[in-house]
């Protein structure tokens with residue numbers, strides 16, 4: 001069903017539905033923060049946000065992790081303005097922080113084809129971290145080729161093009177406080 005949601009942030013664009021509202025997201029992010037806090041009782045923990053899509057999720061998540069952490073970023077791009085993954089993942093920014101000997105938690109907004117993670121996890125593994133895990137807010141569960149388990153998952157995502165809470169279409173809609181399915 002297509003509904004026009006009266007939200008000035010959508011600039012008149014119709015969205016099919018709100019897949020995850022603000023309250024639902026906030027509740028699950030708090031749970032993930034608690035899960036992560038419990039999973040790392042000791043050692044240095046470096047939370048690596050994969051930009052740009054994870055910027056809102058990351059900022060909410062780190063404030064729910066109740067232990068010392070370091071935060072740094074990775075910038076990769078695969079989709080460009082298209083609605084399907086090109087598989088051509090480019091690393092545009094590399095973390096400045098040392099990875100060796102630390103627990104590394106790579107934070108993603110969404111796992112779709114898994115191509116981005118396959119490429120980045122292989123690259124991070126080479127830097128001898130103490131452990132290396134993935135936290136994704138959304139997981140489409142279609143990544144047959146994904147070679148890594150996603151240890152922390154917020155929600156199983158519908159097989160639709162999702163925007164909001166950091167996710168974009170051609171850099172639009174990242175600022176929506178909810179996650180919507182684009183028409």
Ligand code: PRP
Pocket residue numbers: 050051052053054076077078079080085108109110111112113114115116117167168
């Ligand atoms: C999107 C998303 C994930 C990746 C998932 O990033 O943020 O990082 O694609 O897709 P995959 O599992 O099929 O590889 P995008 O390249 O659009 O960049 P962005 O984070 O800057 O929006």
